[in-house]
Amino acid sequence: MPSRFFVGAEPGKPDVTPEPWFLDPREIGRALRARWALVLAPMVLLLVAAVAWLALVPPLYAAVTQILIDPRGIQVVKDGVTPADQASDASLLLVDSQIRVLISDDVLRQVVQRYKLDQDPEFVRSASLLETVKGSLSSLLGASGAPADDALTALRTLRDRTAARRLERSFVVELAVTTDDRRKSADLAQAIAETYLSTVSQAQAQVTRKAGEAVASRLGELQDDLREAEDKAQKFRAANNLVGTRGQLVSEQALTQLNQQLGAARARAGELRGRLAQIEAVANGRADLNSVTEIVQSTTIAQLRSQLAQIEAARADTVSNLGPRHPTLRTSELQVQTLRNDINAEIRRIAAATRNDYRSAVANEASLAATLESRKKEALAVDKSFVRLRELERQVEASRAVYEAFLVRARELQEQQRLDTSASRIISPASLPARRLGPPIPAILAVAAAAGLGLGVGLALLAVPVAGRIGSRHRLQQIAGLPVVAVLPAKARTRTRGKAGGEALRADTAYDVAVARLGGRLQRDVSTTRPTLVLITSADDRTGKSELARSLAASAALDGQRVLLVDADPEAMISRDLRTAPKRGVAEALRARSGLGDALVDGPTGVKILPFDDAALSLGTGAYTGAILTAAASFDTVFIDIGLIGTDIAAERLAQDQRFPTLLLTASATRSGVARLRRSLDALGRDPRVHLVMTDADAEA
Structure with a gap:
């Protein structure tokens, strides 16, 4: 199979993806699978909340009735039955004004009294605990308010439950009343419409009556004015001998x-x-x-x-x-x-x-x-007298015209009081609503599930950068800007007892296969000199890097290579598992300048191990490095497990030494932090020797 299947990139080509990780569907799927509980929790909570809301909140039903408000009215005492059309703007303003009358307190108060809504628990609710506490505090502070009025409360509730609007491009007004009972909604909507029509009719009769009374009250004065004008004209005619007939x-x-x-x-x-x-x-x-x-x-x-x-x-x-x-x-x-x-x-x-x-x-x-x-x-x-007479006669005619007009209008208004001239009527009586307000229950549950799932997905994706972990090979490449030469799954090995009393590695797991492929690539593509010198370090993945160094050494030894494994990590995780002690310490060998042969220990499958010696590093990394390079001449491959970059000065000095052609920087998908990785990359700089290895990756990484 191609090496890319194991190490993640073609030889000689950096596999760095510049796109953000959240644009890759695989990365999104991986993040959601890793946080499936966080994804499902909001959905479950919203579904539970939706079910609780449906169970606790009573359903509401809206009954609708339609009223035609004809702004022209009916002409009773003139030629036509209906007056000429008015301007559209004025008509629409009149209809909008009638909508305010329809839902006014005057109309609604009559409905409250008619149906005794001040005794209906739906319209007059008992005081809540918060309102009770608020009233008690007000009483203690001496700021007690006015006593509660059930009729006023019912009126306000009915006002909130009532809505009216004019349908577009028409004089039809749609009235809707919302309650928790179908029959009650229909009855109240019909009652409001009928009360409105009755109120409008009564208001018109009252206005007509007031106008008639006002006109009738003027008739006596107008009659006196006419008589006075006639007397004045007659006296002037007699005084000036202006006698005539037929005008x-x-x-x-x-x-x-x-x-x-x-x-x-x-x-x-x-x-x-x-x-x-x-x-x-x-x-x-x-x-x-x-x-x-x-x-x-x-x-x-x-x-x-x-x-x-x-x-x-x-x-x-x-x-x-x-x-x-x-x-x-x-x-x-x-x-x-x-x-x-x-x-x-x-x-x-x-x-x-x-x-x-x-x-x-x-x-x-x-x-x-x-x-x-x-x-x-x-x-x-007699011309001058005649001019004056004509003026007096004009005054008489004017007074007579006004008096006759008022007399006729008074009689018309008197008759109009008994007539209903309104053309408004109910064109669609209120019927029982077919279903409750709001979307159907399945739609509510579906929306709650979708919203919860979306919230969960958002939280899960937001948790990726908040957690500050590498997470995947894609994110590691994006953060580091370097190719990832290998992606190692979580460690799951089977060990057998070796001849030297150590543990022999049996390469039959996914981790061992990935390590073998990485070792082959190091021998074939990465390292250009012999012996192969490989530094292995990390920013915070101490366990992963030490396990990688040990596994690479064991894999190379199984291939028949002479392998030297150097433990330069202050934690000495490799040296900690050794069952035998060296004949001479590394520091002692360096002081005696006798080489590192007596300081080596046999490991599993023939691997030579140089244990960690803190005193040796204290002698200087130059002497320590020189001794390792001198000893490396007797081996085919040398793996050096150094400390963490950013926390170990000796490790940073060893990593900066250009005599080591290859530097593997490991990062755990589950444990490594982004901030520490970036600090370690800043410490190493843009060094072409650095290659990334991701450990603890899932199966699809």
């Missing part, structure tokens, strides 16, 4: 009649003048008799002309029969002359009569003209 003064009527008579007289005089001229023309022989109407219509002249015609006819016969010299012709001529004289005399008589009529007409015309001029002078004299 016109007598002087004006006489002037008009004189003017008409003068016109007629002038026409008559002109007519008679023309007739007289025609008659005189006939009398003088300048015109024919038939040209004058009076002559033609005269009976006398007609008879004379008839006789003249008969005589002339007889004379013509005589001349024809007896000759022009017959004696009888003389008699005929005398008769003709006589008749013609009679006709002329009749014409002169008609002319004399016409002349007399003409003279009488001219005299009448002159008389009428003189009278008219006199009356004109009189009319000019």
